[in-house]
Amino acid sequence: MGIASLVPLLFAYTAQHTNTLEVTGVRNLNCGAGDNQVTNGYVHLQNGNLFFSLFEGKDEAKNNGLVVQFEGGPGASAFDYPFIGAGPCQLTPDEEPSLSGLTPAPYPWTDHANLLVVDFPIGAGWSYNISDQFPGSTSDFAAEEFDDFLQVILKQWPQFQRQPLILSTLSYGGTTGSHIASTVLERNNAVRDQWWNSRVIKQFDQILFGNPYADAMSEIYSQWDVMCNTEPKGYNETICSHFRDDLTECLDKLRYIDEVENTKDLRLSAVESCVKSIEIRFEAPLYNRYNKKERKCYPTNLCFWWMGKLTELMNSPEMREWLGVTHHVERWWYAGPAMIRFAKNADHMQSAYKLLTPVLEAGTRLLAYSGLEDTMVPYIGTFSWMNRLPNSNLRAFRASEAQQVSNDLFKGTVIKPGSDFTLIGVRDAGHLVEQTHAALMQEMVRQAVQGKNYNPLLVIPNTTGNDD
Numbered sequence: 001m002g003i004a005s006l007v008p009l010l011f012a013y014t015a016q017h018t019n020t021l022e023v024t025g026v027r028n029l030n031c032g033a034g035d036n037q038v039t040n041g042y043v044h045l046q047n048g049n050l051f052f053s054l055f056e057g058k059d060e061a062k063n064n065g066l067v068v069q070f071e072g073g074p075g076a077s078a079f080d081y082p083f084i085g086a087g088p089c090q091l092t093p094d095e096e097p098s099l100s101g102l103t104p105a106p107y108p109w110t111d112h113a114n115l116l117v118v119d120f121p122i123g124a125g126w127s128y129n130i131s132d133q134f135p136g137s138t139s140d141f142a143a144e145e146f147d148d149f150l151q152v153i154l155k156q157w158p159q160f161q162r163q164p165l166i167l168s169t170l171s172y173g174g175t176t177g178s179h180i181a182s183t184v185l186e187r188n189n190a191v192r193d194q195w196w197n198s199r200v201i202k203q204f205d206q207i208l209f210g211n212p213y214a215d216a217m218s219e220i221y222s223q224w225d226v227m228c229n230t231e232p233k234g235y236n237e238t239i240c241s242h243f244r245d246d247l248t249e250c251l252d253k254l255r256y257i258d259e260v261e262n263t264k265d266l267r268l269s270a271v272e273s274c275v276k277s278i279e280i281r282f283e284a285p286l287y288n289r290y291n292k293k294e295r296k297c298y299p300t301n302l303c304f305w306w307m308g309k310l311t312e313l314m315n316s317p318e319m320r321e322w323l324g325v326t327h328h329v330e331r332w333w334y335a336g337p338a339m340i341r342f343a344k345n346a347d348h349m350q351s352a353y354k355l356l357t358p359v360l361e362a363g364t365r366l367l368a369y370s371g372l373e374d375t376m377v378p379y380i381g382t383f384s385w386m387n388r389l390p391n392s393n394l395r396a397f398r399a400s401e402a403q404q405v406s407n408d409l410f411k412g413t414v415i416k417p418g419s420d421f422t423l424i425g426v427r428d429a430g431h432l433v434e435q436t437h438a439a440l441m442q443e444m445v446r447q448a449v450q451g452k453n454y455n456p457l458l459v460i461p462n463t464t465g466n467d468d
Helices: 059-063 139-156 173-191 216-228 237-259 264-274 278-283 306-315 317-323 337-344 352-361 379-386 394-399 438-449
Strands: 020-029 036-045 048-055 066-069 114-118 165-170 206-210 365-371 403-406 411-415 421-426
Touching: 020 139, 020 317, 036 139, 048 139, 066 438, 114 139, 139 173, 165 173, 165 438, 173 206, 173 352, 206 438, 216 237, 216 264, 216 379, 237 264, 306 317, 352 365, 365 379, 365 438, 379 421, 394 421
Parallel strands: 066 114, 066 165, 165 206, 206 365, 365 421
Antiparallel strands: 020 036, 036 048, 048 114, 403 411, 411 421
C-alpha cells in the first residue's frame, strides 16, 4: 500500500486550527530509475508552518523505518540532501537544474528506508511564519515546535510508530538535534504513566550526527587549533595571534554560561570574544574551510558546486508547483530568516551535547561521523565533547584507541565501531560527507534501520563501484 492511499481528507489551516497537516501534493519523481512517490506538505503550528517532503522507500524499504533529515545553520534548508544523493534523484554538474534534468542517485537512502525531509526551524527553506506568528528563536523552543511537528507526522502515518525512527542532521544540527532528542524524551516521560493521553510515545532509535556543532567550547578551540597549529595552516600568524589573544576570555565566558548562568546577554557577550567577522572566518583562510584540500572560496555559496543549481531548481515555477509551495514564501533561500533570529539570540554559545545523557540512557544510539578535512566543525572538537559526555558507554569509549580502517567503502578512523556510542572520521571528506561519500552514508542508513551503528570493520561488498 502506497503512502498516497494513507492520506485522509486534508485539513484546512486557520489560526484556530494548529498542529494540523496540509498535503500540497502527492507526486511521482521519475528520473529514469522508476517512479518514486513523494508526499509534500505543511504542518501548521501555532508559531509557524514547517514544510516537508516524504520520500517513500522503494518496494519493501517503505516498511523498514523512517529517517528524519534536517540541516544545520541554524536556518539552512534540508533540501540539499535529497538532491545531492540521499533521495532517488539528484542534481549533477552537467545537467540542467530542473525536474527533467535530475539523474538517478547511485546510493539513495530510499533503497533502505523512508526519508522525511523537513525545513526546520520555521523560516528555513520553504517553512514560514506570518505576521502574527512568533516562532522559536532558540534551540530549546524550536525543539518543542519540532516535537509538535513530529507528533502530527506520526499520527498521520501510524505505520511509522512501529518502525525504527532515525534522526539525521549535520553541523549546527548537533545543537538543535540534541535539544530535539531531549525534548521528545521529556515529553514522552511526562505522559507515559497517564491513563489517557493523545500523545504518540515514540523516541529516536538512533541519532546520526554529521560534523556536529554541539559544544561551543570544543568547537571554538578546535577551530583555532586546526587553523593555526596544524599543517597546512589556514591563517597567517597575524590572524592566529588575534585569535590567541581572545581565546582565554572567550573560553572563560563560555564556561560561566555552561556552569553558572545562561542568559541572552551573557551569550551575546561571549560572541564578542569568540566569534570573528565574516571576512576573517571565510575570506581570510588560505583554503576552503569546508574542505581544506580544496581551493579557497568566497562567498560561501561558491564552496559547493550544487548550491547555485539547487537554488535555481527550488525557485523555478515548475518546482514550486510540484511541491505545492504556499505563496506566503516568495523565494526559497538555502539559509533563511531563522538564521538571523538565532544569531540575534546567540544560540550557538552553549553546550547542548549534555542534553544527550538521558537520551542515550533511555536506549537511543549515537553515531557521530566527521569529514577529516573539515575545519568549520573539526573532528577533534567532536571527539572532545564525546569524550566527556556522561553515559553508560563513556568509560569504554574513553578507554578505546582510534582504529585506522581502509577498505573499498571506508577509509578513516573509528572509535568503538558498532557500539551504541561511536565516532567515525572519514578521510578525504569535508563538511558534507553525503556529497563525496554517498555509498558510505547509504550504508550508515541501512544499518541504522536494522538497529545498529555502522561498523566499518564489517566490510560490505561494493558491487556498484567506489565513491571513496
